[in-house]
Amino acid sequence: MGAETGRITTDIPARLDRLPWVRWHWLIVIGLGTVWILDGLEVTIVGSMSDALKDPETGLGLSSWDVGFAGAIYVAGACLGALFFGQLTDRFGRKKLFIVTLVVYTCATVLTAFSMAPWWYFTARFFTGFGIGGEYAAINSAIDELIPARYRGRVDVAINGSYWIGAAGGALLTIPLLDPTVISAEWGWRLAFGLGAILAFGILLVRRNVPESPRWLFIHGRDGEAERIVRSIEDTVKEESGERLPETGETITIRQRKTIPFTMIARTVFTLYPKRTVLCFSLFVGQAFLYNAFFFTYGDTLSTFLGVEQTGWYIAAFAASNFAGALVLSPLFDRIGRVRMITFTYVFSGALLGATGLLLDSVTALSLTILGAVIFFFASAGASAAYLTASEVFPMETRALCIAFFYAIGTAAGGISGPLLFGWLIDRASADQDITGIALGYLVGAVLMIGAGIVEAFLGVKAEGRSLESVAQPLTADDRTEEADEPARA
Template sequence: MTTTGEPGTIRTRIPARLDRLPWSRFHWRIVIGLGTVWILDGLEVTIVGSVAARMTEPGSGIDVSSGDIGTAAAFYVAGACLGALFFGQLTDRFGRKKLFLLTLGLYLVATVATAFATEAWYLFLFRFLTGAGIGGEYAAINSAIDELIPARNRGRADLAINGSYWLGAAIGSLGSVLLLNDALLSADLGWRLAFGIGGVLGLGIMLVRRTVPESPRWLFIHGRAEEAERIVDRIEREVQAETGEPLPRPAQSITVRQRKSISFREIARVTVRRYPNRTVLGLSLFVGQAFMYNAVTFDLGTILSDFFDVASGTVPYFLAAFALGNLMGPLLLGRLFDTVGRKPMIAGTYFGSAALIAVTAALLMADVLTSTTFIILVALSFFVASAGASSAYLTVSEIFPMETRALAIALFFAVGTAAGGITGPALFGQFIGSGRLDLVALGFFIGCGAMLLGGFAELIFGVRAERQSLENIARPLTAEEADAATPQEQESYRQAELERELSPDDRRLVAERDRRARERRARRRERETKGPRRFRPGPGGSQTYSPGMMGTSGTPSRSKAAAERDLDREIDDLARATEEGPVERRDLAERVGARGWGPGRFRRALTEATKEGRLVRLPHNRYGSGSSRRDGE
């Protein structure tokens, strides 16, 4: 870290240092300590939903009616919305770690306390507090995960973690069969254990979570740069000891004006003024998935019982199949969000799930489905929809500045849940209560429309955030932009920094890379001003090959320079991989780990390496080293 002459202003490479780390045990600790709470949430919510009917029966030990159970669910949702907003702003103000410990603690205390309920008011109170803890978790956990996971893995990790809710839901569906077994548990004990189990498992998560560090990104912005440096140093030592290999040099630095606190009014003013399109995008994605998910999840068991004559004891097995479909979607499709890219995958999952939901609705209207074919279609629809729904959380946690990340997650979660999560179940409940299958089908068509709106919003306003540093996607509000500096002045500054920090050999390497980058840009400009390319619509000028900085607030010249350096490193990897002899294209991609490079990057690096003479294309789709020129092989 180097400091500028201005008090309270620092230049740091902490974001680049975190993003270049290989996957390690440290990252698994983040996933287990922070992400597994969604398994717990899915487990408890599903079990509680399954045993709710038992609570209304005589001998249950609590005096509540079916209406009270519905009211308790409403208190839970209200608590989640208000808790997200309340704890979201505290997370941005006081740090990720303090809040993800506090919200988990609140969740544990409230859910265990619910097990001792004997009156309706007591149940309402602690379901509200449980929901508040879960709402706060969404804000604190997603912001911390995004700031600690490397950029190249952020998409799949986020989707898998948010999708893990459904692993808990599947276990909860099957576990409820045991809790409802009168031969094993009395009527006043099974439902209480449902709440107690969540507390015991949550305590284990708390022990792991205590070892997770505070976000270094949050620390250096809030005037605690030395602590941030110590944490990153410790992480790097741990990763190097595990891999046994030196870490690559961090690519770029960022300059920020440190501040102890940032007012909510300032955050809201700057964010809304700077990112109105992203606000529309976040709302569209959240409302669409919240409407469809809450409507079907809350009412699926009722649909199976009322319209397909599925016995109540068999419903949990169908719900487990539904949950497994939701779980597999993010796990199997998550990698594509980092390779194919955010926009095509998010729009594709929203449109794809809408199409499958529309098919389900049409077949329902025709009354040709059985209970088995219905659950298969629903599970398939939500296999696709689950990846899209998880990507809504990923999107809003990526596309807003560091200082407002947790609050943005909280705001969109609260508004989306309130708008879609309340109207969806209410509307479906009315349709189911009518006893008419055609109205249930109409509800699915409405859900299809909500998902389509989310897909169109992604196409229009989506941000190509795959494999990009969070600071490039949305520059921190405290970052000092050199808006008045010309590209030449910025390049001079970078060269001066290199002179101070690099060895003579490193400087020669950088100079050689800069020369190749200039020649590459000249060839690109020449191609774009000749032939059919000059008639292409859109802005002129050379575009970077890097997965899009469109919609970001970073300095364009800085982003292009970073993209060129990344391209040059990838070309170097290709050249080294062919030094010992020609390599078939597919084997070459495996040798250099091109699967993790990002969409289109391997093809582009191959093309540029061949044009620069670093590689030679040989017969049978093979490539050889340009230095040896083994064309006779």
């Protein structure tokens, strides 16, 4: 690796992309990817414990609208946290921020467990989301910059889908925790939130061993440190694989900078890559409305209209299907390609959701869960691919902030409005005990998902098997071109 004054010519990206999969990569997956389990645990606990939180004696006396509001304020915190920590991640590095955001989440979760009034609970939920939102930006960027190109699609989709491991675990945990014969009703829901903090602490211990992104380091003038980290990774991979690593002659020349001006980042998103901006916004709005509307209020729907007292088993089955979909379909995003798979998963799941909305007058708790499991088997892979898309189609200097930006605006549009709309629909429909009153929410979600799938078909980027630098040249690349939307589709 040679360098000139203010410039560096490096082969680090090519060296990272050529590595075979070994145990070291599993360290990255476990240390970084398991945060989605925490998010799934958080959302499921709230959805499963809606009745416990409504009880004024042992809970907090929340209404159905309050439950929806708690979901919305959690998402609002996640949106703001993503924006706040996203720009810090691009400026100060991936590792510092994915430690800080996990600490914020852990502290806020502990405060949630000790909530004494609705305002306390809402505030704690906001800051829990604030930490989780920051995680999305820091973690997705770090994962994509450390995982070899030929595995990036399947790993990213599967890791984002691990959210549903937490969802299933949270649902199953609520079964004994909400059983008054096992634990007092006053303490069961509090203990559930406390368990999330314990899991986060365990992840923090593993995460300390994850290195900083070498790609971030060499762009920010720390090429010596980047070289040491890559050599250490290569030595570990050679030892674990027992193979000699192939040579690579591919290099890139970078103009190193300590910081990237926000004006340059804004120009990148809105001027240099306008088609990718429309694409990412569409994907995030569709999946955010679908998931946050349906899942934040799923437990409430089961208990209010379908007479289910213990929703944990139903939600666990639903969550298991979501994770299975992400896990089973994830390799196809590398083999068949991003555009085809994202288009199919969005359009197909949206169409099924619309059909379910029209059939609500004849569903039972079991049939609704089965329908949801089929829909979200496909939707979970598509939703995970939205994060993959935002993390790989913009230049490295803006990666974390772009993830944060699209997560924030997409989730604000779909993830805040969704739970509020469903909470309002449930409150109105519960007066007549008519479940068809929530069909509007299903139909809106269906339209948004199908629309996003169509946008992907026309504007999607064929990034499978390609280095991040070829999908979107770094802004500091010495030979970068001004427009990369069209070439990247080839």
